[in-house]
Amino acid sequence: MAVSISDVARLANVSISTVSRVVNGSNLVNAQTRARVESAIRQLGYRPNPFARGLMLRKSEIVGLVLPDLHGEFYSEIIRGANVQARQLGYSLVVSSSRGGEESHSLLHAIKQRSLLDGVAVMVSELTDQVHELLTDLRLPLVLLDSDIEGASHDSVVIDQRQGAAAVVRHLVMRCGAQRVVFVGGLKTNVDTIARFEAYRGVLEEGGLRFSADDVYYLDYGYESAYALARREVRGWAGRGSALFAANDEMAAGILAAAAAEGVRVPGELAVVGFDDTRVARMTRPPLTTVRVPMAEMGARAIELLCERVSDPKRPAARVSLQPRLIVRESCGAKAG
Amino acid sequence: MAVSISDVARLANVSISTVSRVVNGSNLVNAQTRARVESAIRQLGYRPNPFARGLMLRKSEIVGLVLPDLHGEFYSEIIRGANVQARQLGYSLVVSSSRGGEESHSLLHAIKQRSLLDGVAVMVSELTDQVHELLTDLRLPLVLLDSDIEGASHDSVVIDQRQGAAAVVRHLVMRCGAQRVVFVGGLKTNVDTIARFEAYRGVLEEGGLRFSADDVYYLDYGYESAYALARREVRGWAGRGSALFAANDEMAAGILAAAAAEGVRVPGELAVVGFDDTRVARMTRPPLTTVRVPMAEMGARAIELLCERVSDPKRPAARVSLQPRLIVRESCGAKAG
DNA sequence: TTGTAGGCGTTATCAC
DNA sequence: GTGATAACGCCTACAA
Numbered sequence: 290m291a292v293s294i295s296d297v298a299r300l301a302n303v304s305i306s307t308v309s310r311v312v313n314g315s316n317l318v319n320a321q322t323r324a325r326v327e328s329a330i331r332q333l334g335y336r337p338n339p340f341a342r343g344l345m346l347r348k349s350e351i352v353g354l355v356l357p358d359l360h361g362e363f364y365s366e367i368i369r370g371a372n373v374q375a376r377q378l379g380y381s382l383v384v385s386s387s388r389g390g391e392e393s394h395s396l397l398h399a400i401k402q403r404s405l406l407d408g409v410a411v412m413v414s415e416l417t418d419q420v421h422e423l424l425t426d427l428r429l430p431l432v433l434l435d436s437d438i439e440g441a442s443h444d445s446v447v448i449d450q451r452q453g454a455a456a457v458v459r460h461l462v463m464r465c466g467a468q469r470v471v472f473v474g475g476l477k478t479n480v481d482t483i484a485r486f487e488a489y490r491g492v493l494e495e496g497g498l499r500f501s502a503d504d505v506y507y508l509d510y511g512y513e514s515a516y517a518l519a520r521r522e523v524r525g526w527a528g529r530g531s532a533l534f535a536a537n538d539e540m541a542a543g544i545l546a547a548a549a550a551e552g553v554r555v556p557g558e559l560a561v562v563g564f565d566d567t568r569v570a571r572m573t574r575p576p577l578t579t580v581r582v583p584m585a586e587m588g589a590r591a592i593e594l595l596c597e598r599v600s601d602p603k604r605p606a607a608r609v610s611l612q613p614r615l616i617v618r619e620s621c622g623a624k625a626g
Numbered sequence: 627m628a629v630s631i632s633d634v635a636r637l638a639n640v641s642i643s644t645v646s647r648v649v650n651g652s653n654l655v656n657a658q659t660r661a662r663v664e665s666a667i668r669q670l671g672y673r674p675n676p677f678a679r680g681l682m683l684r685k686s687e688i689v690g691l692v693l694p695d696l697h698g699e700f701y702s703e704i705i706r707g708a709n710v711q712a713r714q715l716g717y718s719l720v721v722s723s724s725r726g727g728e729e730s731h732s733l734l735h736a737i738k739q740r741s742l743l744d745g746v747a748v749m750v751s752e753l754t755d756q757v758h759e760l761l762t763d764l765r766l767p768l769v770l771l772d773s774d775i776e777g778a779s780h781d782s783v784v785i786d787q788r789q790g791a792a793a794v795v796r797h798l799v800m801r802c803g804a805q806r807v808v809f810v811g812g813l814k815t816n817v818d819t820i821a822r823f824e825a826y827r828g829v830l831e832e833g834g835l836r837f838s839a840d841d842v843y844y845l846d847y848g849y850e851s852a853y854a855l856a857r858r859e860v861r862g863w864a865g866r867g868s869a870l871f872a873a874n875d876e877m878a879a880g881i882l883a884a885a886a887a888e889g890v891r892v893p894g895e896l897a898v899v900g901f902d903d904t905r906v907a908r909m910t911r912p913p914l915t916t917v918r919v920p921m922a923e924m925g926a927r928a929i930e931l932l933c934e935r936v937s938d939p940k941r942p943a944a945r946v947s948l949q950p951r952l953i954v955r956e957s958c959g960a961k962a963g
Numbered sequence: 964t965t966g967t968a969g970g971c972g973t974t975a976t977c978a979c
Numbered sequence: 980g981t982g983a984t985a986a987c988g989c990c991t992a993c994a995a
Contacts, residue, residue, distance in 0.1 A: 342974075
């Protein structure tokens, strides 16, 4: 059996209350006693039992982060930002993907059963009823990333998708002279894809350009599928004033590679832009014009909000909106302006 | 105050022991009583308090994963594999990077103070004394990834770096006819870099090739620095029978880009190979010959070992070794054989 | 099959 | 300043 507070008390010849005071840094304890207790603690290698402590304090100092998936740089950066922030605030971070495996294996499900977590930040790619229901009576501080649940009161951090998408499409139209813009999205039901599509469509209208449903494709955010699609279609897309807006960088990279393979010059015959500004954006040739999404910051702010709420459950719900930023490189054929 | 086991007992007109039995699925309880209790549980929305439970059971069902860094696909894939496995086994996964921030902010440090975790899997890129000391009296089930601590008894999962590195260098020498192989590593102190370098050197000798310290570079595993280096050096590297072995794919990608920028043909004038088989390996042009490291599996096996040990602390230490595999693409100028 | 009671290791509230 | 002692919510002999 591990050494407990009473062992320390015995060795130091004090009561357990005194030991507790020393451990918790209470200052109403005599310097000499403290020294004696501390020595006993060291000698015994005593470490407070976190369960017993949690039983009293009702805090685990652990928060959760649930993402739609753990694949790819986008999520990985969110985790990274979240981790830094969590550690900074003295919390540990449990991560999990909501997808994959049966529903009953999801972290949210587990949390609902019984959870040590002090709170959880959740990002969902599709807001199904199931998720909705799961989220509404979590009885746990909740921060939503990149979406909102009507009715429920919770903190959230979102990125201004529309603004970012509009900026890059506007750049295409205003500065690169695009007359036609092809849109390649992720899953049609994906909330980000929807927002980006709407912004895209809005800018087309605002610029007096014709919108054609034939110029809209829905894929899966993957390099491979974008590459495959572009191998078939890129010649049809190419031409004077042609541009393409891919809803993430990976797909844009796939399209770039396919264009090269098909002998279509970028940006000469086709301007291409992506979204997210992940690492690949700097690794393609030509480098990708894209929209920088502050991924790590998203994670960090979410955890920050979460921990704030953990320590002050009464504080009114906050909503922080992060602004993405246009990053002009060479794939669109126009310098920043 | 939340609803507790005694509330349920009262409502169902039974004792708390009976409720406990129902909750824990003990079968020595009358079907009718069980039904009554279950109904009460639902009605009250009762969820067992995990702290109280942990106090008795001494288990949190949370395990930790500490990586040197959370940046990049390599670590992200380990996390993904670990997460899947953890969920599968009914555990939650705490993730953290060991680097970044002061030492006192590290998860390991926190764990040492007091931790709810049932165990922890740790990967260190450099085995400093500090880390060593931290690890030796963790008093927690420990699995080491990709390294070993002498003396201490612990499970570990390693990948056979030397075998993988040897395979790819041998491929360069035997099948691609390389006469000279440049080595570009990560940090000189990095354990993986060291293993890969040694294998590289071994193969050179075994092939009767001259080893030159001038052909060895140490960078930081990053695209940018490799690009910068190659912009300066790639012309000197190029030539008949010249090849380059980069210790990861990112650096290889940077080198490829620099070669293109400098007008050096790959693989014509310089064969290039990488390591890891991350996503970029398929996104470069030409696609990268590399060594596939089963990243997700590493994470999964580590967690598997860890959870096994949590439930059976007496089981002898296990050591699983994962074999990387040569993946031949086009950057080396030779088909697989 | 069910109930009683003791204990898990802390913190918090009192007295002294 | 310090020490009893009562929670905290659950599990588990042991008794009935």
